[in-house]
Amino acid sequence: MAAAATCGTGAGSTxxxxxxxxxxxxxxxxxxxxxxxxxxxxxxxxxxxxxTRPSVRNGQLLVSTGLPALDQLLGRFGTKNWDKxxxxxxxxxxxxxxxxxxxxxxxxxxxxxxDPADILQELPAPLLDDNCKKELDEDVCNxxxxxxxxxxxxxxxxxxxxxxxxxxxSSSRFGHYYDISKRIPQELIEASNWHGFFxxxxxxxxxxxxxxxLTHGYLKLLQFIQNIIYEExxxxxxxxxxxxxILRIGIQNLGSPLWGDDxxxxxxxxxxxxxTKFLYLLRGLLRTxxxxxxxxxxxxxxxxxxxxxxxxxxxxxVVGLESFIGSERETNPLYKDYHGLIHIxxxxxxxxxxxxxxxxxxxxxxxxxxxxxxxxxxxGFKTTFFLLLWPRQLFxxxxxLFPYLFQxxxxxxxxxxxxxxxxxxxxxxxxxxxxxxIALVLCSASHFCF
Amino acid sequence: MFPELNNLLNITPDRAxxxxxxxxxxxxxxxxxxxHHFLSFYLKANCKVCFVALIQSFSxxxxxxxxxGVSLTSARERGQLxxxxxxxxxxxxxxxxxxxxxxxxxxxxxxxxxxQPLFExxxxxxxPEENGEAAWRCPVLLVDDLSLLLSLGVxxxxxxxxxxxxxxxxxxxxxxxxxxxxxxxxxxEDEENDILLNGLSHQSxxxxxxxxxxxxxxxxxHGQLRILWRRPSQPTAPRDRSLTYxxxxxxxxxxxxxxxxxxxxx
Numbered sequence: 001m002a003a004a005a006t007c008g009t010g011a012g013s014t015x016x017x018x019x020x021x022x023x024x025x026x027x028x029x030x031x032x033x034x035x036x037x038x039x040x041x042x043x044x045x046x047x048x049x050x051x052t053r054p055s056v057r058n059g060q061l062l063v064s065t066g067l068p069a070l071d072q073l074l075g076r077f078g079t080k081n082w083d084k085x086x087x088x089x090x091x092x093x094x095x096x097x098x099x100x101x102x103x104x105x106x107x108x109x110x111x112x113x114x115d116p117a118d119i120l121q122e123l124p125a126p127l128l129d130d131n132c133k134k135e136l137d138e139d140v141c142n143x144x145x146x147x148x149x150x151x152x153x154x155x156x157x158x159x160x161x162x163x164x165x166x167x168x169x170s171s172s173r174f175g176h177y178y179d180i181s182k183r184i185p186q187e188l189i190e191a192s193n194w195h196g197f198f199x200x201x202x203x204x205x206x207x208x209x210x211x212x213x214l215t216h217g218y219l220k221l222l223q224f225i226q227n228i229i230y231e232e233x234x235x236x237x238x239x240x241x242x243x244x245x246i247l248r249i250g251i252q253n254l255g256s257p258l259w260g261d262d263x264x265x266x267x268x269x270x271x272x273x274x275x276t277k278f279l280y281l282l283r284g285l286l287r288t289x290x291x292x293x294x295x296x297x298x299x300x301x302x303x304x305x306x307x308x309x310x311x312x313x314x315x316x317x318v319v320g321l322e323s324f325i326g327s328e329r330e331t332n333p334l335y336k337d338y339h340g341l342i343h344i345x346x347x348x349x350x351x352x353x354x355x356x357x358x359x360x361x362x363x364x365x366x367x368x369x370x371x372x373x374x375x376x377x378x379x380g381f382k383t384t385f386f387l388l389l390w391p392r393q394l395f396x397x398x399x400x401l402f403p404y405l406f407q408x409x410x411x412x413x414x415x416x417x418x419x420x421x422x423x424x425x426x427x428x429x430x431x432x433x434x435x436x437x438i439a440l441v442l443c444s445a446s447h448f449c450f
Numbered sequence: 451m452f453p454e455l456n457n458l459l460n461i462t463p464d465r466a467x468x469x470x471x472x473x474x475x476x477x478x479x480x481x482x483x484x485x486h487h488f489l490s491f492y493l494k495a496n497c498k499v500c501f502v503a504l505i506q507s508f509s510x511x512x513x514x515x516x517x518x519g520v521s522l523t524s525a526r527e528r529g530q531l532x533x534x535x536x537x538x539x540x541x542x543x544x545x546x547x548x549x550x551x552x553x554x555x556x557x558x559x560x561x562x563x564x565x566q567p568l569f570e571x572x573x574x575x576x577x578p579e580e581n582g583e584a585a586w587r588c589p590v591l592l593v594d595d596l597s598l599l600l601s602l603g604v605x606x607x608x609x610x611x612x613x614x615x616x617x618x619x620x621x622x623x624x625x626x627x628x629x630x631x632x633x634x635x636x637x638x639e640d641e642e643n644d645i646l647l648n649g650l651s652h653q654s655x656x657x658x659x660x661x662x663x664x665x666x667x668x669x670x671x672h673g674q675l676r677i678l679w680r681r682p683s684q685p686t687a688p689r690d691r692s693l694t695y696x697x698x699x700x701x702x703x704x705x706x707x708x709x710x711x712x713x714x715x716x
Contacts, residue, residue: 281541281557287507288507306641
């Protein structure tokens with residue numbers, strides 16, 4: 001049984017069924033640089049692959065999600081993300097794929113609804129503007145010597161500057177910015193190596209696996225991915241291949257009825273294990289190859305909460321997007337600047353006891369004309385900040401005034417502070433002028449940062 | 451292994467108890483650091499370990515094990531560790547129909563009836579040497595994790611049967627130990643998982659339950675650990691002993707402290 005693969009290089013090739021014999025995993029990776037303490041993996045040197053960075057902490061290769069802000073928050077790159085109402089997750093999906101094209105990685109796009117070629121046409125264009133600097137909260141990590149390399153998924157951003165080299169696919173930068181109002185140039189797509197899997201196009205042929213423990217759609221997709229990994233050598237099966245590369249897999253709307261799964265239709269479904277089994281087998285494939293995968297799932301349709309919990313346990317990273325459209329938060333003035341909240345539900349602990357959990361938990365996202373930005377939910381910050389400084393009476397009376405001042409008028413803000421400090425000085429609260437000055441500086445700094 | 455946890459549990463590698471089933475349970479947090487602890491503990495205690503690792507790859511455990519002072523590769527080479535790597539062999543097992551039974555062959559079935567091949571694998575791995583010499587102290591079975599078997603289509607009863615058979619063989623017949631990890635789904639209404647968790651809780655001698663803090667994420671306290679000592683063979687025994695600690699996971703160790711006594715607060 002042959003699965004027709006659509007390749008970006010123009011020649012439609014048919015991939016023969018791989019016998020999937022277990023190959024001895026001869027790792028051709030060797031370590032570069034002085035050895036970090038504690039590792040004795042026999043001298044492995046990291047192969048440099050475009051668009052990747054070695055992790056500081058555990059020697060894994062990292063790839064970017066395409067959104068530098070998300071890279072930073074995740075610490076590691078995720079395999080799954082889901083979105084209520086499915087409005088914004090396609091955007092993250094596209095960022096991930098666009099990053100793959102810019103970095104020269106191989107792409108594998110799977111969808112049951114849209115033709116992968118159409119999906120690729122809609123990817124955002126990379127931003128080539130040097131002036132576009134986005135100041136987000138940052139921790140610059142110390143780039144220590146990489147430890148032994150282990151294959152697999154990642155992402156980390158350790159450099160803030162979005163300076164773009166104007167050039168085609170082979171960009172060696174890590175993490176780029178994209179302009180969602182423009183489409184990616186056609187020549188970039190054509191120069192990239194991509195494979196598409198569009199479920200309606202696959203012929204239904206007799207299945208080799210004896211019992212259909214997986215839904216038909218999932219089975220075909222799994223075989224397709226396995227073929228690509230084997231043939232293009234992402235699992236290290238072809239050591240002669242000169243240039244190592246990453247396979248970026250994107251699967252859209254997994255779990256929806258279009259894939260043949262009925263977990264979105266009923267609560268007690270017959271194929272309740274199909275999705276989780278597929279995810280487990282996919283995880284096995286990803287772990288043994290140089291690949292990263294993003295999956296979007298319409299969890300608002302899945303009626304069975306237990307399945308969501310199981311899917312979370314099977315994933316490395318889970319990001320939830322909660323858009324305000326259709327909820328009462330849309331008209332809430334507190335959230336009027338944002339389009340939704342981002343919940344980082346899980347971060348992987350790969351090769352490590354600890355994970356890079358970010359301290360920040362109140363995150364919201366905003367879809368501007370050109371960019372998708374992730375920010376701290378500012379109100380919480382401002383409220384606590386002023387609780388520290390001012391006595392409660394003043395605070396409560398000025399609570400309504402503050403957000404507007406901060407956003408619009410820096411000067412009014414400063415003058416307000418000075419007036420307040422005068423009031424405080426004249427009332428019996430002791431507040432030293434230097435303290436107020438520091439507060440002032442912090443206010444202005446926070447305004448510029450956010 | 452984490453020396454502080456050894457102190458709390460009052461065990462050392464030299465005098466490890468035998469015939470015990472330890473249940474690791476995590477709710478709203480990641481309890482896998484306990485798996486790493488017990489793996490390195492039993493390897494250092496010179497026990498023969500059979501590790502059924504379904505959720506992570508060998509290199510993951512190896513790298514963390516090296517931080518904790520054991521080398522899984524050398525343990526595997528000298529025969530002390532039998533490692534079943536679920537992820538690596540899952541795809542091969544699924545697509546290839548071999549005649550000989552594979553421990554993970556339940557992946558091929560739509561509704562697997564039982565986990566007998568897996569049990570046979572464990573029994574074969576931990577059986578004592580024929581020549582009578584005991585190279586290792588006592589056999590240990592480690593499973594990470596059992597909840598995953600539910601996701602792969604195995605019923606809760608089949609998993610409980612598997613644990614029962616393993617207990618009979620490993621704990622009672624071979625006087626070894628078992629350590630299993632189960633996720634607590636909390637309010638996710640996962641009935642099968644609840645059945646599994648409740649069933650195992652009644653059979654275990656020691657339950658280590660990690661929970662996230664009720665108030666949410668904290669940088670200095672990663673969670674709370676509840677230790678419960680039980681005596682399942684004497685249900686009428688006086689009340690089981692239980693202790694609660696909070697912990698913080700660091701790069702190579704985990705520090706435990708009494709509730710509210712985090713070094714960051716004091």
